[in-house]
Amino acid sequence: MKKILRNLLEKFLLTRGLTLTSIKHKNFFNLKALTIPGWFTSAECESLYKTTMLTNGPILEIGHFLGRSTACICEALYDSKKNRRFNSYDLGFTSAEEFKKFYDQVHKRDVKVPQLFEQVYAENMTSTAMAMKNLQSLGLEGFVNLISGDFIELDREKYDFIFCDAMHDVHEIKLNLPHIISHSNNHCIWAFHDMRDENIDAVLRLSNSKLIDRAHSLGTFIHLG
Numbered sequence: 001m002k003k004i005l006r007n008l009l010e011k012f013l014l015t016r017g018l019t020l021t022s023i024k025h026k027n028f029f030n031l032k033a034l035t036i037p038g039w040f041t042s043a044e045c046e047s048l049y050k051t052t053m054l055t056n057g058p059i060l061e062i063g064h065f066l067g068r069s070t071a072c073i074c075e076a077l078y079d080s081k082k083n084r085r086f087n088s089y090d091l092g093f094t095s096a097e098e099f100k101k102f103y104d105q106v107h108k109r110d111v112k113v114p115q116l117f118e119q120v121y122a123e124n125m126t127s128t129a130m131a132m133k134n135l136q137s138l139g140l141e142g143f144v145n146l147i148s149g150d151f152i153e154l155d156r157e158k159y160d161f162i163f164c165d166a167m168h169d170v171h172e173i174k175l176n177l178p179h180i181i182s183h184s185n186n187h188c189i190w191a192f193h194d195m196r197d198e199n200i201d202a203v204l205r206l207s208n209s210k211l212i213d214r215a216h217s218l219g220t221f222i223h224l225g
């Protein structure tokens with residue numbers, strides 16, 4: 001009886017993009033990344049840490065912002081003692097106007113500038129400079145090559161693991177996914193944030209890939225060439 005109720009609850013929560021683990025979740029790995037501000041949940045941080053642990057080869061991150069997700073990857077690089085190339089990009093906006101001009105076009109609607117971004121611009125800094133400071137405070141800056149700018153314009157490499165935090169809706173997926181594919185080696189592992197059901201469907205429709213895991217809204221896929 002208990003099992004049936006649990007199954008029903010799990011199915012209901014899934015329709016809302018939640019899981020039972022999201023209620024119970026404890027920070028099992030004690031990740032330092034969680035001290036950096038950002039939207040990644042503790043379960044998503046752990047999933048990113050574990051996927052980094054389980055993969056090999058060069059890593060690309062699209063969207064480090066203040067470095068919370070970056071720190072998860074760096075901690076796994078430190079713990080696994082694997083020497084891997086890790087390039088991480090973030091758009092170098094310095095004002096809310098630049099942010100809005102870019103994202104209104106991407107999402108094809110009126111986008112509100114989130115408060116955390118306003119704080120970066122108020123301090124006259126780029127997100128990359130702030131991410132560098134945050135990673136330095138955790139002793140993790142040596143594991144990543146932080147780059148301020150658009151990966152589509154600047155990057156020319158191929159990767160075996162790509163984390164992208166710029167897949168918020170179908171418009172943004174259509175913009176970024178073709179470039180992610182062109183930077184992917186065969187069997188590249190992709191971890192994409194904000195994977196609601198409709199976004200997962202879009203990724204599967206627009207690429208030859210398979211969904212292999214989901215922790216809250218962090219979807220993990222394998223690219224099948």
Ligand SMILES: C[S@@+](CC[C@H](N)C(=O)[O-])C[C@H]1O[C@@H](n2cnc3c(N)ncnc32)[C@H](O)[C@@H]1O
Nearest residue numbers: 038063064065068069089090091150151165166
């Ligand atoms: C939701 S934030 C990232 C949050 C971060 N991963 C964390 O753990 O807190 C998304 C970021 O993606 C960056 N971004 C979007 N498109 C990009 C692109 N083409 N190249 C580089 N960065 C991009 C934006 O500048 C933005 O800061």
